[in-house]
Amino acid sequence: DWLVDSENDIESWVLGEPDFTGFVSTTGDLAWYTDLPTTTDYLENSWVESPCFDLSALSSPLVLLDIMKSFVPGTDGAVMQYEHQVSEGWNNLGVVDGGINWYNSYGIFNEPGGSSFGWGLSQFEPDEAWVRAGYAVDALAEFSYVKFRLAVGTEEAQSMGNDGFAFDNFYLGERVTNSVLEHFTNSASSEAADADKIVEEFIADYSGMVIDLQYHMDYPGEDPMNLNNPVPPSVRAFNYGVPSVPYAVLNGGSEPDYRYDFSDPSQQPNGEDLKTSSLDISPFDLSLSTNFLTNSLEGRVRVSCKEEDFDSNIQLYVVVIETLVTAYTGANQTTAFRNVVLDILPDATGELLGNEWGVGVSKNLDFSWDYASYLENEEDLMLVAFIMDRDQGKILQSAIQEYSPGTGTGDRPTDEKALAIYPNPAYDYAYINLGTAVERAGAIRLVDLAGRSVLNTEVVPGYSIYKLDISSLAQGVYMVQWMDSGALRGHGKLVHVH
Structure with missing residues (x-):
């Protein structure tokens, strides 16, 4: 159970339906929130403390929770802290501008949990609905004893209508979203060749977390891998508004920070962006089954929704890649090219699955592809399926399957x-x-x-x-x-x- 405590026995925390200005609560949906009094000279430094968690079995843990902020600007705020050894005390979890909707304020006067930074407001524009916040906590993965607390530093309710802080739906678990890095390159470009090496090292460093797709463009020089099938690279580059080559897009590039032009080290894919971009529980499961035949492949993708109500349009892509291409010589005498995109199924624009989703709703896409004349080695084939929220411009989930020889019967794979x-x-x-x-x-x-x-x-x-x-x-x-x-x-x- 979560427990309430404070520095000076002044506590306003309530477990109930938040009575925040502008917020429409759901009957029976309980959350922790502050019920601030109007008492003059009121000062509260309190917190809600979690039970103990064992994180030693997790490799890539994350924290997710819904929050609402209604603070006096610059004065009041909240912070999340952790304790993994009682003797070391409480530590702030995260930094300003890290994670998703994480801390946004420095110089909080009333120092929640003794911290001058955390969640606050620069002007009084309080939340009137839940905001999903998340942060990667990989540094805590080794600990078998971890507690968390949500601390506030706040004065009384004032005429402006400040209500304090509320949180709900605390989640601590493994990151399970499989990330996708789409890399736009050109075999004739020395700059692109250098970027290819950076991408290769990034993928090796974060094996098990991300898959890369490499689109070969027709500029700045002629690229034989583009000539083989120029449509998929052209369409994907147009969709993203790719300005130049080299260029990479992480998980759909819904945030500017997830787009990279390799102009300097800050413009290269990195681990922090990878962790942050996957800081959510995907609302979908994705399964991919493929039958690799003598001269072709055929298969099925199943997309299954896990959320009660999901109304964004979902676009599905099935990408055929060759994990190693060695038939060409590029800039810097490069002769090995990784994860080259050969085609996208059913075509380069993907398949629109619509926006009518709910728990248990599943949709299938059957696909087939004849082995192209430019395929070097069918044993280097791999299929990557991913779904994209068209409304948010974000990749939600992906699945992969590498080559495995089939029987050649041509039967569709069973479920x-x-x-x-x-x-x-x-x-x-x-x-x-x-x-x-x-x-x-x-x-x-x-x-x-x-x-x-x-x-x-x-x-x-x-x-x-x-x-x-x-x-x-x-x-x-x-x-x-x-x-x-x-x-x-x-x-x-x-x-x-x-």
Whole structure:
């Protein structure tokens, strides 16, 4: 249970329906909020403290909560703090302008939790609806004892109508959104070649968190990989308003900070942006199943909504990439090009799935693609599916599947099932339950978010539970795939921690 405490026994916290000016509450939807009195010379330094959490099993934890601010500008404010060892006391969680809708004020006079910065107002424009705030807390992942508190420093309610602070829907868990970096490059450009190396290092540093798609443009010089199929790069560059090459866009580039022109180190993809851009729980699950045939591939993407009410338009893209292309020589004598986009299905504009979504609503897209004449090696094929909120310009979720030889029968892949994986997160070993004793030989694969297969285990007929030794793998998130006769029969997500 969350508990209320204070420095001087002055506390106005209430667990109930917030009575904030302009806010329309929902009956029975309780939240923590301050009910400030009008007492003259009132000064409150109080907090609501969480129970203890064990974060040692999480590799990429985040904190999410809904907040409302109604402060006297420059005077009152709130801050979130954590304690992982009682002897070290409380520490501020995060910095100003970090995370999503996180702290926005310096110089808060009444110092909530002893801090001069936190949530405040520069002018009296209070929130009249919940604001979703989030922050990555990777630094706390190793601790088995962590407490949090929301502290306020506030004076009394005044004639302007200040109500203080409210919060609800506190969430602490693993980041599960798979990020997408779309990189626009050109093999004839030395600057682009340098940027390609930066992207490659970034992807390697954050393997398991992000996948990159590389679009080869027709400028500033001729690029044979663009000549192979110029439409997908042109359409995606037009959609984003790409001004020059090289250029990269993270998760749809909905914020200016998630667009990079590589002009200096601050204009390069980085870990902080990656963590911040994925600081939310995706409202959708995405599953991808593909049958790689002799001369073509075909498959299905399923998009499933997890939210009660989601009314933005969703656009689905299925991208065919070749993870290694070596047939060409580019600037700086480059002869190896990674994750080259070959095509987008059903076409370069994607597939509009509409805006009629709710919990349990699912939509499928069946697709097919004949192997192009410029495909070097079908074993380097990989499919990346992602969905985009067209109204917000943000990529919400992605899924990947790398090449696995099929039977060539041409049958559509059947609907795959979610695999039971335990423990999850896992340390040295994980168990995969296929649900029933299998009848045919197959394989269980672990794939990182860069599309690399990092572990393959044979599936033997007659067994349903398999033990995987993951002790040698890097910490991160992995896709688990159960393959049977070249088709994806089951899938899941495994979090590996050290």
